[in-house]
Amino acid sequence: MLHLLKIEWLKVKDYKAFWIFIILYLFAILGINYIGYYINEVTVESMPASQVLLGTPYAFPKVWQTVGFMSSWLLYFPGILFIMLLTNEFNFKTHRQNIIDGWTRKDFVTVKFVFALLFSLAATIFNFLVALLFGMITTGSHFSFAGIENIGYVFIQTVAYITFAMFLAILFRKSGAAIAVFFLYGLIFEWLITLLINIKFELSPVGYFLPLQVTDVMLPIPFGDKVIYKGAPEVWIMVLASVVYIGGYYFFALKKFTTEDL
Amino acid sequence: MSILTVENLSKSYGRIQALKNVSFSVPEGTVFGILGPNGSGKTTTLGTITDILKPTSGSYKLFGEPTSAASRRKIGTLLETPNFYHYLSGVKNLEIASEIKQHGKEDIDHVLEMVDLTKRKNSKFSTYSLGMKQRLAIASCLLGSPSVLIFDEPTNGLDPVGIAEIRELMKKLYREGKTIIMASHLLDEVEKVCTDVAILKKGELIVSGKVNEILSNEDMVEVAAKDHTKLVQVLNEMPGKSRIIDEHNVVKVFFAVGKADLSAVHSYCFNNGVVLNHLTLKKQSLEARFFELTNN
Numbered sequence: 001m002l003h004l005l006k007i008e009w010l011k012v013k014d015y016k017a018f019w020i021f022i023i024l025y026l027f028a029i030l031g032i033n034y035i036g037y038y039i040n041e042v043t044v045e046s047m048p049a050s051q052v053l054l055g056t057p058y059a060f061p062k063v064w065q066t067v068g069f070m071s072s073w074l075l076y077f078p079g080i081l082f083i084m085l086l087t088n089e090f091n092f093k094t095h096r097q098n099i100i101d102g103w104t105r106k107d108f109v110t111v112k113f114v115f116a117l118l119f120s121l122a123a124t125i126f127n128f129l130v131a132l133l134f135g136m137i138t139t140g141s142h143f144s145f146a147g148i149e150n151i152g153y154v155f156i157q158t159v160a161y162i163t164f165a166m167f168l169a170i171l172f173r174k175s176g177a178a179i180a181v182f183f184l185y186g187l188i189f190e191w192l193i194t195l196l197i198n199i200k201f202e203l204s205p206v207g208y209f210l211p212l213q214v215t216d217v218m219l220p221i222p223f224g225d226k227v228i229y230k231g232a233p234e235v236w237i238m239v240l241a242s243v244v245y246i247g248g249y250y251f252f253a254l255k256k257f258t259t260e261d262l
Numbered sequence: 263m264s265i266l267t268v269e270n271l272s273k274s275y276g277r278i279q280a281l282k283n284v285s286f287s288v289p290e291g292t293v294f295g296i297l298g299p300n301g302s303g304k305t306t307t308l309g310t311i312t313d314i315l316k317p318t319s320g321s322y323k324l325f326g327e328p329t330s331a332a333s334r335r336k337i338g339t340l341l342e343t344p345n346f347y348h349y350l351s352g353v354k355n356l357e358i359a360s361e362i363k364q365h366g367k368e369d370i371d372h373v374l375e376m377v378d379l380t381k382r383k384n385s386k387f388s389t390y391s392l393g394m395k396q397r398l399a400i401a402s403c404l405l406g407s408p409s410v411l412i413f414d415e416p417t418n419g420l421d422p423v424g425i426a427e428i429r430e431l432m433k434k435l436y437r438e439g440k441t442i443i444m445a446s447h448l449l450d451e452v453e454k455v456c457t458d459v460a461i462l463k464k465g466e467l468i469v470s471g472k473v474n475e476i477l478s479n480e481d482m483v484e485v486a487a488k489d490h491t492k493l494v495q496v497l498n499e500m501p502g503k504s505r506i507i508d509e510h511n512v513v514k515v516f517f518a519v520g521k522a523d524l525s526a527v528h529s530y531c532f533n534n535g536v537v538l539n540h541l542t543l544k545k546q547s548l549e550a551r552f553f554e555l556t557n558n
Contacts (some may be wrong), residue, residue: 015349087349097345100312100337101402102360230346261315 004103004111005118011085018081025077025123029130034060036070037134040223057222058134059141064150066222067131070155072215079165079182079225082116086166087175096262109170113250116166120158127154150219153239157215161186161240164211167249170256185211203230214241219239263290264412265327265441266311273306273322278413279465280306283320286442286470293436295456295473296445297552301477302462304445305342308414324410335363337410338403344395348388352379355387356405365406373401376431377419390417400428405433411435413444417451449552461552464554474519480504485531486512486540496534500527512540 012018035053036060044051057066105125127157128151135141168178197207208229209216217232217238232238266288273281281303288294289311296304309315311322313329319546356370362525374380377397382390390398396419403411416432417425432442432455446452452459453473460470469476487493490511497506497515507514515527524543 003361003364007358010358010361011347011350014354015347017349041328077326092347093343093345094347096314096341098362099314099331100334100339100341100345100360102364103333103362104331105313107331111330259316261309 001111001114004107005114008111008115017084021077021081023082024195025081026126028074028077029071029126030122032074033067033070033130034162041146054086054223056138056141058139060144061146061148062222063131063135063138063141064147065219067127067134068150068154068157068219069222071127071130071154072219075158075161076183076186078119078158078180079186080132081162082170083120083163083165083175083182084176086112086169087173087178090173091175099262102131105262108255108256109250109257112166112252113163116162117159120155120162123158124151127151131231141231155220156246157219157240159246160215161212162247163246167228167253170253186211198231208232208238209241211245212230214238214245218242264288265290265328266294266443267323268307268311269321271307271310271322273303273310273315273465274318274319274501281310281465284462284465284467285320286467287446287544288441289458291436291439292458293432293442293444294460295451295452295459296443297447297452297459298445298462299447301464302447304447304462305414306465307359308339308341308443308445311315311411312341314341336406336408337412339409339412340399340403340416341412341414344399346387346395346398346402349386350388351384352390352401353383353396355398358404359402360405363406369405369407373404376429377401378402390517393421395557396420397424397428400431408440410441413441413442415446415542416444417446417448417490421512444474478520481517481519482544483515483524483527484512484540484542484544485515485527485538487536489530489536492533493536494540496531500530502526 040054044054057060086122089098095108099105105136131151135143165178165182169175170181172178172181190212194207194210194213198204208214216240218235220229220232264287268287269285271281271284272279284303284307286451295305298304303324308313311329312334322329324337327333329473346352349356350358351375351494352536355368356373357367360367360370371380374383377400379394379397379401382394385393387398391541396416403413413432416453417428429451436446436455436457443457444452456473458471461468461476485493485497490513494513495506496504497503497513499558500515502517502521504516504518506516514523522538526542528538528541
């Protein structure tokens with residue numbers, strides 16, 4: 001596996017677009033959290049009473065969840081990045097050449113998923129550092145590991161978004177189609193379906209088990225109490241469901257890639 | 263020993279049958295041409311062997327064993343188009359290929375030199391001309407000096423000088439004892455480079471064997487005389503010939519390979535009262551033979 005990863009690394013090491021994307025992504029994580037932090041500060045300053053409702057989102061221990069929640073809006077970024085990495089291979093026909101040169105089809109799929117795991121790990125570490133930073137600069141905040149499990153959820157959520165995107169890329173093979181479906185589904189249709197299932201048909205909590213929603217529920221909005229995900233199942237169930245999804249994407253991709261013409 | 267054996271290979275794309283029960287084997291140390299017009303199934307055959315396409319039925323063996331990633335690492339393959347990362351330089355692309363093939367980097371400079379790409383090795387692949395892309399693909403095949411090479415339309419996109427260079431390179435590789443499997447729609451290329459050939463037409467194998475037996479299995483003598491009618495009459499009765507074709511001003515007389523004897527034809531005609539004013543030995547035109555093979 002290390003050798004496969006080394007080759008995957010060679011593919012991106014000198015790929016400018018990849019690094020620009022990553023830098024933008026990291027700055028965006030910092031930026032979106034700064035926006036949240038700043039708005040919170042300003043609001044509380046001008047209306048001290050609002051603190052009762054808002055709580056102290058950027059102070060320990062809440063900061064782990066807040067940063068996770070804020071950053072989760074940016075997960076479409078790495079999703080697109082991985083759609084790009086995969087559809088590049090299809091466009092350049094290097095997915096064929098890798099096999100011709102001596103990879104197995106399984107090697108090709110597996111290393112991409114492992115690479116996604118490592119990428120998610122790095123993104124999670126960055127989120128941890130950002131949370132640490134904002135926790136430190138918030139006045140009256142004292143360092144605490146309480147709620148650190150939220151950083152674990154960030155990891156699961158990142159993996160889930162990226163692997164879902166990769167699944168779409170392998171399904172459609174075209175970056176345009178994969179990106180369009182990824183956005184429309186994630187930002188509009190999944191919410192719509194969740195609402196329909198949970199509220200219209202009163203089948204809650206079934207609607208929380210949709211592919212992206214299931215991870216969103218782990219990191220609910222930190223301002224105020226749980227208002228959005230009413231009746232959501234316990235977190236460990238959501239974690240389990242996410243892992244099942246991630247495994248499902250891998251096995252689907254593997255199945256498709258190993259049985260079809262390339 | 264057979265390097266590659268293909269048995270009853272069939273491949274369908276929905277209703278279209280791209281390959282129909284194709285069987286042939288490639289002996290070691292040959293330059294084996296897979297010849298056929300566009301759409302005859304050449305790339306489909308090679309794609310199947312390299313595990314890019316899944317056959318509908320049939321089997322194939324490389325080095326006497328079912329193919330695997332390990333056996334693919336032992337062959338250099340250029341399939342259809344040069345497939346590289348556009349945003350990487352030629353040399354970086356070759357680094358990836360040699361890692362996958364599990365060879366060191368030490369070959370890279372050498373193979374780039376062989377295809378005359380050293381000067382442009384650090385330019386991005388996307389800036390290469392079609393011919394340079396093709397040469398980089400050939401360089402990639404040569405990494406690790408594999409004993410078997412598969413080239414699908416290797417001279418595609420090359421200028422005449424490039425074509426001559428690649429053909430010379432293939433001959434050199436052949437002299438080094440390598441087995442080369444090459445698909446081409448260019449008859450002339452197969453005739454110039456290959457020792458063996460399999461001819462495909464609409465997914466069916468028409469014939470396979472030695473090039474000099476298949477592509478010129480008859481000698482042809484062209485003759486003419488003042489008295490054309492008499493000439494045809496006389497030649498029709500000539501022993502040893504296989505057939506004649508009357509072309510009004512000349513007559514083509516066919517013999518088995520190596521059996522045409524100009525002086526025998528001349529004296530036979532003379533002894534039968536026909537004086538020839540034209541007599542030449544011609545092998546049948548390859549093109550005519552190719553059309554004959556693929557049109558029937």
